[in-house]
Amino acid sequence: MTEPRQPEFPAPETTTTQPAAPAGPAPGALSPEEVSARFTDIFGAAPDGVWTAPGRVNLIGEHTDYNEGFVLPFAIDRSAAVAVRLRDDKTARLFSSYGDQGVVAVDLTTLSHGTMRGWTAYPLGVVWVLRQMGVEIGGFDLFLHSTVPTGAGLSSSAAIECAVASAFNDLCGAGLTANELVLVGQRAENEVVGAPTGILDQSASLLSTDGHAVFLDCRTQESKPVPLDLAAEGLVVLVVDTKVSHAHATGGYAARRASCELGAEVLGVQALRDVTEAELPEAAGLLDSETFRRVRHIVTEDRRVLDTVAVLADAGPSAIGALLTASHASMRDDFEISCPELDLAVDTALANGALGARMTGGGFGGSAIALIPVAEEAKVRDAVVRAFAGAGFTAPDIFAVSPAQGARRVG
Structure with a gap:
């Protein structure tokens, strides 16, 4: 297969999360002060800080991310906020404004895939990945509030993962770049939640800027802002x-990914990003009809x-x-x-x-x-x-x- 055209990207920047003024609140949002106050009411002391990460709309580029292709998402003005306080023991206490589950307590010395269930799999999955990477995270209290609709295709899970990753990156002095935090969130999604997603969602949540979409090369992780002044x-x-x-984490998404991987294998390429439109007629003769349509x-x-x-x-x-x-x-x-x-x-x-x-x-x-x-x-x-x-x-x-x-x- 011949090499398709490639986009131009600026030299990548290394960034860490820094305090910044929040954007205007979305419907149902709590201000940072309100998030902090809710945390204090629940856990009896003020948090060490409050972090937020947005959901996203993918303007165009669907299922291309795990095929090492190109995507163009933008962060939206609906987000997940987390307040976190570090503890001196090995216990994690988590509370979400979703539902009436109350405080969930987890012994971090026994943290495993089996102990991360329901909504706690998203924040605890991030903690698990960071600890696997050598970041020292002891006990903590965490309060989560989100205005990103769940199950709506707007990356409510990535918003949680990116807010939590940003919080512990700052609190533990991990010094991870935004691109490294993207991979932390993706790994939590893949290995803990069980969803075989690419890097689109976390990249949009971590790399976006006001008034811009993010043009992302999912092979190299290179990105650039694209003005989107609607x-x-x-x-x-x-x-x-x-x-x-x-x-x-259900079968349809995984089945599509499997079809794409099969197509790349049969066509002899690293990923479908390496196939050009001019080569599609040849591909049609090598693939079954369903796999060809996916390709x-x-x-x-x-x-x-x-x-x-x-x-x-x-x-x-x-x-x-x-x-x-x-x-x-x-x-x-x-x-x-x-x-x-x-x-x-x-x-x-x-x-x-x-x-x-x-x-x-x-x-x-x-x-x-x-x-x-x-x-x-x-x-x-x-x-x-x-x-x-x-x-x-x-x-x-x-x-x-x-x-x-x-x-x-x-x-």
Whole structure:
């Protein structure tokens, strides 16, 4: 296979999390002071600090990350916040504002995959990975509050992982770079949670800056910010959370990854990132029809990411709609990870003024996004709600998102 075109990246920067002013609060968010106060109420003393990390919308580039390809996500103004205080013993006490589980206590001397269950697998998975890397973490108290919807394809799990990784990186003086923290979060997701994901989600949560998307080469981990000033163009990105919950640790996601790995093996390449569109006819003769469709999605999706970055630079976000819509068609037809609710959200948005629309995230449920002129926002919202009601689907949650700042210390 011949080498495909490569993007230009600046020299990578090494960064560590630093205190910074938080962005404006999302609905349901607590201020850093409120997070600290909740921690104090629960654990009886003030935390050592408060950290936050955002969820993300993937503008384009789905399932390309574990194929060593290209992605273009941006952090959103919905995030996970953690308050942490180190303890002198080997006990971890964790409390989440989700549900009524109360304080969960874990003996860190016996920490293993079997002791990390439910929501605690995300923060404890990060702690486990850091300790495996030699970071000395003793006991701690941790309070978690998040405004990232769960199961919506907006990386609620990565937001938790990145907030926790940032906290312990600072508190323990580990000195890990943002790119190293990305791999910590991915390893926790892969080895503890059991989800075979790539580095997209953690990269978006850790590397994003206000008003920009992150153009990421998932082979090299090189990245650069790409301006995404939606407001200046009179545009808004609407998220349509279909309320069809998905989970990366289930079979559909793993099956797609296995198909991609099979395709790369048969085609004799390191990863599908190394296959060009010109080579697809040859590939069709070597692969079974299903594997070929999976391969075709990855190859064409990589090209769409590169094209989107180029179009954003040349013409701005108002010109990328067709690429977003083509991405959805590829995920629906070739990768087969959409569902009726996602398709209805996309089709309805397009029929009512959206410039482009696509499902976002791992698929099999979750959310769709629509790029919409501000003047058409109310029309699209109303049309999608009515369409879901008419189809007998659960009412969706619809909200606008803006490119936001990545993980940081806020208190």
